[in-house]
Amino acid sequence: MGSKTYKVTSPVMGTFYRASAPGEKPLVEVGQKVNAAEVVCMIESMKIFTELRADQPGTVKKILVENEEPVMKNQELIEIEIA
Amino acid sequence: MTESKFNKILIANRGEIAVRIIRACKEMGIKTVAVFSDADADALQVKYADEAVNIGPALSRKSYLNMDSIIQAATGTKVDAVHPGYGFLSENADFAKACVDNNLVFIGPSAECIAASGNKSAARKTLMALGISIIPGSDDIISSPEEAFEVAMDVGYPVILKASGGGGGRGMRIANDQNELADALAVASGEARAAFGNPDLYLEKYIEKPRHIEIQIIGDHFGNYVHLGERECSIQMRYQKLIEESPSPFVDEALRNKLGETAIQVARLIGYTNAGTMEFLVDKNKNFYFMEVNARIQVEHPVTELVTGLDIVQQQILLAQGEKLPLRQDEIRLNGWSLECRINAADPADNFMPSPGEIQKLILPNGPGVRVDTHIYNHYVISPFYDSLIGKLVVWAKDRDMAIKRMQRALSEFQIEGIKSTIPFHQRVFQDEDFIRGDIDTHFLEKFADLH
Known part of the structure; x- marks a missing residue:
């Protein structure tokens, strides 16, 4: 109860990718521990891939978007429970 | 290769280059077929072409990279030839071959030549044997x-x-x-x-502090080649060119001749036909290293057009029809100076983050010596699925100094609202003393990175 979480959001309109390259395994799964600055997903916009990183260490609680789905700027992508 | 005039050409691309190619065709009296994805139904190439065919969903690999669907569009509309533009399938040997297999002329080098240009290992060994230095x-x-x-x-x-x-x-x-x-x-x-x-x-x-200088060549099917001088492309951000010019302030007649001869030597070696570009890195002592062949029309081709007076896209079409080169090397003169700014939907204040969205207001520059190649218009929606290039602002003047002043003037007229663009960034570069002096290398823009 009351555990603190934060959400990784998309800096740009684009396409959400859970892996760093097609065919690779997802960067994170629900329940996985992440370190601060660890890459948790990728956004592709206008053919440029941007790595999105965890702000603080924690545990992945929810992945809010399906792989390869279009996302809007500022859309919430991954919820992380702060360690 | 028998000569036969094209009646109709399909443009296997989108954006400003599709529009550019349609314009070339119209001026030659050739009918055009545009292709478009679901995201591009309102695109200018669709409005300008005589016919347009939907080739699939927004994602490039399902539309503009989908060979079957493009070949089907081409055979279905009975075109004579396919122009691939740049990017997408333009340097895909399988696509060039698929065109030929379907009795379509591919406007570019042969499939074998594209494969040879792409095969860096074979190319490297042969080039070394010829004494051409490579990295x-x-x-x-x-x-x-x-x-x-x-x-x-x-x-x-x-x-x-x-x-x-x-x-x-x-x-x-x-x-x-x-x-x-x-x-x-x-x-x-x-x-x-x-x-x-x-x-x-x-x-x-990785060679540090080099200049990126490239040579435009054109070649016919009879072994004739000319080079159209150099383009200086050192102003790059993340290896994406942002400003190009011709000639280069660094290249003198002797270096131009050496680069040009080397470019043609490479072209001849791989049996290159049509328009192509040989990229070189040039160090501060004017040593040059051959980098690669760009087996396609390039984004920055207009600067060469403005100083040579040649329409390179029309030359591509004529050469693909089997015609002979219209001029010899000694008939090519570089006249005046041309500069190009790439206008991208990207935010220079936020590390060039892509900035898709709707154009809410658009005022294009014009006046003497100004050319704008673009596919955007007021209320056009720039989608996140494709490249951020939304236009090219190109100027010509009789020397570099006047071309710079003309570009400053044109940039001050250019207004885009609704999205972020590289216009404010270009305005800063065109005030920079090193740039104005022509003192540039591929790291030039790094000093702009911290100045937000």
Whole structure:
């Protein structure tokens, strides 16, 4: 109860990718521990891939978007429970 | 190769280059067929072409990279030839071959030649035998991280990864040590696959502080070649060119002749036909290293057009029809100076973050010596699925100084609202003293990185 979480959001309109390259395994799964600055997903916009990183260490609680789905700027992508 | 005039051409591309090619065709009395994805139903290429065919969903690999659907559009509309533009399938040998197999002329070099241009290992060995200097690196595609580490140790860090399937900075990453190289391999490969449908990478020693200078060549099917001088393309951000000019303030007549001769030597070696570009890195002592063949029309071709007076896209079409080169090398004169700014939907104040969205207001510059190649218009929606290039602002004047003043003036007229663009960034570069002096290298823009 009351555990603190934060959400990784998309800096740009684009396409959400859970892996760093097609065919690779997802960067994170629900329940996985992440370190601060660890890459948790990728956004592709206008053919440029941007790595999105965890702000603080924690545990992945929810992945809010399906792989390869279009996302809007500022859309919430991954919820992380702060360690 | 028998000469026969084209009645109708399909343009297998989108954006400003599709519009550019349609314009060339119209002026030659050739009918045009545009292709478009679901995201591009309102695109200018659809409005300008005589016919337009939907080739699939927004994602490039399902539309503009979908060979079957493009070939079907071409045969269905009974075109004589296909112009691939740049990017997408333009340097895909399988696509060039698929065109020929379906009795369509591919406007570009042959499939074999595209394959040879792309085959860096074969090219490297032959070039070395000819005494043409090249940058040390992997002889072939990198097949594993271990192999990449080994080659990198051999040539020494820093090293650069490049996409085998194309240029334009996609899939390019620099690594200063083995850890960085490990990370760069995964990201670069993903970018290369997304941009070119081909994840293959090769690795080279990274030469610091070089100039990027390239030579435009055209060749017919009878072994005749001319070069159209150089383009200076050193102003780059993340290996994406942003400003190009012709001639280069660094290149004198002697260097131009040497680069031009080398470019034609390479073209002849691989049996190159049609328009192409040979890219070189030139160090501060004017040593040059051949980098690669760009087997396509290039984004920055207009600067060459403005100083030579030749329409390169129309030349491509004429050469693909089997015509002979219309002039000899001694008839090519570079007249005046041309500069191009790439206008991208990207935010220079936020590390060039892509900025898709709707154009809410648009005022294009014009007046003496100004050319704008663009596909955007008021209320056009720039989609996140494709390249951020939304237009090219090109100027011509009788010398570099006047061309710079003309570009400053044109940039001050250019207004886009609703999205972020590179216009404010170009305004700053065109006030920079080093730039104005012509003192530039491929690291020039790094000093702008911290000045937000």
